[in-house]
Structures are given as structure tokens and as C-alpha cells.
Ligand SMILES: Cc1cc2nc3c(=O)[nH]c(=O)nc-3n(C[C@H](O)[C@H](O)[C@H](O)COP(=O)(O)OP(=O)(O)OC[C@H]3O[C@@H](n4cnc5c(N)ncnc54)[C@H](O)[C@@H]3O)c2cc1C
């Protein structure tokens with residue numbers, strides 16, 4: 287059965303960077319976001335990433351890096367290979383793949 | 396957002412607009428791709444719209460709320476036009492389509508499939524134009540309302556980005572948290588639709604009604620897997636192009652279940668289409684993935700492109716050519732008719748607490764007409780904002796931190812590790828299996844038992860420790876706390892209503908009964924929802 291291996295950057299600001307490796311069954315047609323949600327249910331509920339609209343590409347919350355390129359996790363297709371996921375590099379890191387993306391005047395400070 | 400704008404317009408100098416996600420991006424509004432119903436066309440009148448709304452509601456609409464939806468809604472649509480939302484034009488007026496259940500073309504839209512994003516963007520721009528009177532703060536998950544001597548004086552919330560607990564003092568609070576579709580495994584809305592507003596209101600002492608009426612959208616996308624598209628997208632295709640609904644053997648079947656032959660038009664109402672597809676699948680005549688086929692293969696390519704331009708390219712990127720391929724569709728949880736009981740000023744039974752939008756119950760009765768939800772969100776938002784401004788001007792008792800203590804203690808508590816994501820998925824499966832569009836006493840009893848067991852497992856403290864940034868595991872627990880209460884409310888009301896009406900279909904009571912032409916109010920009693 288084909289599998290996808292996700293290398294996911296974990297940890298919060300100040301922690302030494304590390305990538306956790308997750309193997310999961312490859313489901314054709316799934317998005318990267320589907321796979322991340324499946325990982326939370328099946329393997330690690332503490333994994334942090336942002337999303338709201340799941341599939342409609344309306345909320346624009348699910349931006350992250352896939353193999354170094356900016357993607358929306360809900361529109362990038364999962365592939366049966368090694369895929370590396372990192373948080374957006376130019377935004378403040380919250381934890382794992384989640385970063386601060388709210389406009390500055392809509393944050394609590 | 397409309398509520399905030401109106402409150403500021405009516406003189407409220409300090410409006411706080413909170414959202415658990417990004418402001419104006421986290422709910423159903425930004426996802427809506429289709430149309431908005433309002434009597435703004437030549438010769439139309441809000442009273443005609445009201446007559447259709449009442450008929451669709453199968454005797455259960457609150458006629459005063461429905462009238463406000465239609466009358467104030469039309470004003471809001473015109474105001475949105477002045478705010479340059481970009482309603483599609485035809486000749487001198489708005490372009491509009493006739494959706495099932497409406498007596499004429501009454502549904503305006505923004506091309507192509509951009510109604511919701513345009514509405515959200517326009518409201519965001521207006522909120523910003525108001526300036527300092529509205530403070531916007533995203534990533535604030537409200538977990539409890541604060542009640543002092545029977546009056547809501549503010550809220551307790553989790554700041555998602557930092558994990559900190561917050562208290563908010565307010566002379567008037569408006570719940571505008573949208574619906575509850577996340578209770579179901581297959582749903583059309585965002586991950587934020589856990590029904591929080593219903594649970595918040597109920598815990599504060601408010602009454603809910605019509606909780607049994609969950610609208611399933613009959614032709615939610617099923618297969619092949621599409622990415623970057625909203626599962627509801629086939630509805631506008633059907634408005635503009637008709638399309639044919641076919642069973643696994645490529646035969647039309649709606650007539651077999653009491654519908655009228657469609658002859659390439661779109662005339663079957665949502666509840667009937669959901670019924671027909673479910674029954675056809677049960678009879679073993681479904682499409683390969685357990686739904687129905689939807690076909691536009693008879694529509695010429697040029698016509699498809701004229702109607703949906705860029706969307707045709709997005710479909711092509713997903714490997715779908717509608718001149719050649721049919722797609723599979725099946726019912727999907729979409730909207731909730733029920734909600735918080737309010738009066739015509741959007742006041743709940745609890746002083747200081749108002750509600751607006753899909754969180755409100757009553758305007759749409761047992762079944763909502765398509766296009767009425769955004770109209771409802773705008774109109775009720777405007778009314779609630781005006782009333783909140785009035786109440787704020789009157790002043791309110793000072794915020795007493797002692798009243799917030801239990802809610803703050805919950806956010807500060809440390810519980811055992813739990814896979815809360817899996818528990819959410821379990822709740823969704825319980826609801827989908829036995830509390831979908833078709834219900835039986837046995838199935839509802841099974842759901843009640845399963846929910847009780849789940850409640851036991853979820854326990855009374857969120858997992859791990861507070862103060863972690865973007866802690867989805869803890870947020871899922873806080874959501875489960877609300878979702879359980881809301882799911883139980885749906886089950887209690889659906890069990891009590893021993894008849895079939897609109898979106899609530901009891902297979903053991905298939906007839907609509909005149910004795911049941913009444914709403915079922917629910918209140919919290921010793922921690923559980925009970926019929927009031
Ligand atoms: C895919 C889709 C398509 C639709 N298409 C149409 C259409 O074409 N026409 C139509 O009329 N209707 C349509 N509807 C229905 C309509 O979009 C909704 O009923 C309407 O937008 C609800 O608006 P609202 O303002 O009440 O709530 P929403 O727009 O859902 O907003 C609720 C907000 O509350 C926030 N929130 C929730 N809980 C909390 C909490 N505890 N703390 C803080 N914030 C919270 C959410 O993050 C969200 O931003 C559609 C719905 C969906 C899902």
C-alpha cells in the first residue's frame with residue numbers, strides 16, 4: 287500500500303527545531319490538510335496547525351511551507367512520497383505549523 | 396459584523412468584535428457561494444417573500460421574526476449594494492435567480508460563486524471605516540458567559556494564540572456564532588461551527604427552540620475528491636443550468652419519492668431531494684460512493700463556460716470536465732433552523748444577552764428557503780446591534796470577577812491527556828449515524844446512550860496544562876463540552892417530536908400532525924437540556 291511520509295516541524299519559539307516523522311497510508315485525492323487532521327485523530331492530537339474552512343479555500347488560515355514553498359494545506363494535494371512541512375518563515379511562530387497571521391490591528395496585545 | 400457596524404452607528408462608543416478565528420473569515424458567511432434572497436426586484440415585495448418563507452417553515456416560523464428577515468433583509472441588501480458588494484447586474488436592476496420554494500426570481504448573487512467572500516469583504520471594509528468605535532480581536536474563543544443576578548455582564552474566553560484566559564465586561568452581549576454543522580461527520584461549514592452560541596446561551600439561562608431542525612443539503616459534493624472547492628457548489632450550477640439528478644443506473648428518480656419531474660430544471664426542495672437520494676441509496680440504487688449522480692453532460696461547453704467561467708478551470712484542475720463527467724453528490728449537514736429564542740429586538744430571555752444570525756431560532760421554522768440565511772444574518776445583526784447600543788447607553792451593573800470564577804477555573808484546570816480529536820470524530824459519527832435527516836425512536840435512544848458514554852469519557856477538565864499557544868487538543872475539549880450539550884439538545888427535541896415535518900423526518904412517525912404545529916423550547920436543568 288502506498289504511504290506518505292510527513293516530516294513536520296515541531297515545537298514553539300525558542301525550542302531547538304526538530305522534525306517529527308509520521309507515516310500514513312496514502313489516500314488518493316486527499317489534501318495535505320486532510321492528512322494533518324487524520325494524523326491528529328489517529329496519532330497525535332497535540333499537533334498544532336491552523337485551519338477553519340477545511341476545504342473551501344475561503345479562510346486563508348492554512349498557509350504553511352511544503353518542501354520550502356508556501357502552500358495552502360487545504361488545496362495542496364497529498365502525494366505518496368516524503369513531504370516536509372514547516373511553518374511560515376516570515377511570521378512569528380506560535381507552535382509546530384501555526385504562526386501569527388492575524389492583521390496587527392486585530393491581535394490582542 | 397453588521398451588528399457591530401449598526402451598534403457603532405447608533406452611538407455605541409466601545410464595540411468589541413471577537414472571533415475565535417480571523418475576523419470575518421472563520422464562519423459560514425465567507426464560505427457561502429450562492430445567492431441571497433431579498434425582495435428587491437421590480438414588482439416584488441417583502442410580503443411575497445414572507446409568504447414563501449412561512450410556507451417553507453411548515454407552520455413553525457415565528458411570523459414576526461420571519462417578517463423582519465424579509466423586510467429588514469431587503470434594506471440590508473440595498474445597503475450592501477451602496478457599500479459596493481457587487482451584486483451581479485442585469486439591465487437596470489440586479490440579476491437574480493429563482494431558487495426552489497420562492498415564487499419568483501428573488502435571489503441575488505455575486506459572480507462567480509463569490510457571494511460570501513464579497514459579503515464578508517464588504518462588511519470588513521465597513522467595520523474598518525467605522526474606526527475606533529469598533530475594536531476587532533481575533534483568536535478569542537469565548538467559553539462561557541458571565542451571569543450576575545440573572546443578567547449577562549460579559550464573558551470568559553481563551554486567547555488561542557497565547558493560551559491565556561480572558562475576561563470581558565460588557566453591558567450588552569450579542570451571540571453571533573453561527574450554526575452547529577460540525578456535529579456531523581459530513582458537513583459543509585467551517586471547523587468553528589460547533590454550536591458554541593447555543594451552549595453559551597443555554598448555560599446562561601436562555602431558551603433554545605427548534606433544535607431538532609437541522610437542514611441537510613441534498614447535493615453536497617461526494618466524489619471524486621475535489622480540493623479548493625466548497626461542497627455546496629453544485630447548487631448554483633443547478634440554479635443556472637438545471638442539471639439532472641440520476642441514480643446508480645443513470646435514471647431519474649425524484650418522481651419515485653413524491654417529487655415532480657424536473658425536466659432539466661431545478662425545482663425539488665431540499666427536504667424532498669434529501670429524502671429521495673437517501674431512499675434511492677437505501678433501495679440499493681445509489682451511485683458507487685453511496686449517493687446520486689449529478690449530470691450536466693447535456694449542457695453545451697460554451698453555456699457552462701458562460702455561466703461559471705473560472706470555476707470550470709478550477710474543476711479542470713481537479714480533473715473534471717462537466718461535458719463528459721458526472722459527479723457524485725449526497726446529503727450533507729448545512730444549516731440549523733433552530734437556535735436561541737429571541738424577541739423582535741433580538742433579546743434572549745436573559746437580560747443583557749442578544750443573539751443574531753444563524754444562532755437565532757424561529758425565523759425559518761422547520762425548513763429554510765435557500766438564500767434566507769445570509770439575509771437573516773444581515774437583518775438580525777442590524778437589529779441586534781441597534782438594541783445592544785440602546786442597552787449600553789442605559790448602562791449596566793459593574794462586572795463582578797467573582798461571577799467569572801468558575802469559568803476561569805475551568806480554563807486554569809489541568810486534566811489527564813486525551814485524544815480529543817478522536818472524541819470529536821466519535822461525536823460526529825454518533826450524530827451522523829442516528830440523528831441525521833431520518834430518525835427513529837430506537838436510533839435516537841442509541842444516540843442518547845452513546846452521547847452519555849462520551850460525556851463520561853470527556854470528563855470535567857481539559858487535557859494537559861493551560862498556557863500553551865494554539866493548543867488544539869485543549870480547544871477540542873472545550874468544543875466538545877459545548878458540542879455535547881448541543882448534540883443532546885438535538886436528540887431530546889428530535890425524540891420528543893413524534894411526527895415528520897420539514898427537516899425533521901421520523902421514519903416511525905412519517906406523517907405531519909396538526910397537534911405538533913408548535914415549537915419545542917429547551918432549557919438547561921441540572922446540567923442537561925430539558926423540554927421547558
Ligand atoms: C458552504 C456554505 C454555503 C452557504 N451558502 C449560502 C447561500 O448561498 N445563501 C445563504 O443565504 N446562505 C448560505 N449558507 C448559510 C449561511 O452562510 C449562514 O447561515 C450564515 O452565513 C451565518 O452567518 P452568521 O453571521 O450567523 O454566522 P457565521 O458567518 O458562521 O459566523 C460565526 C462566527 O462566529 C465565530 N465563533 C463561533 N463560535 C465562537 C466562539 N465560541 N467564540 C468566538 N467566536 C466564535 C466563528 O469563528 C465565525 O466567524 C451557506 C453555508 C455554508 C456552510
Ligand code: FES
Pocket residue numbers: 319336337338339340341342343344345346347348349358359360361
Ligand atoms: S482551511 Fe481555509 S483556506 Fe485552507
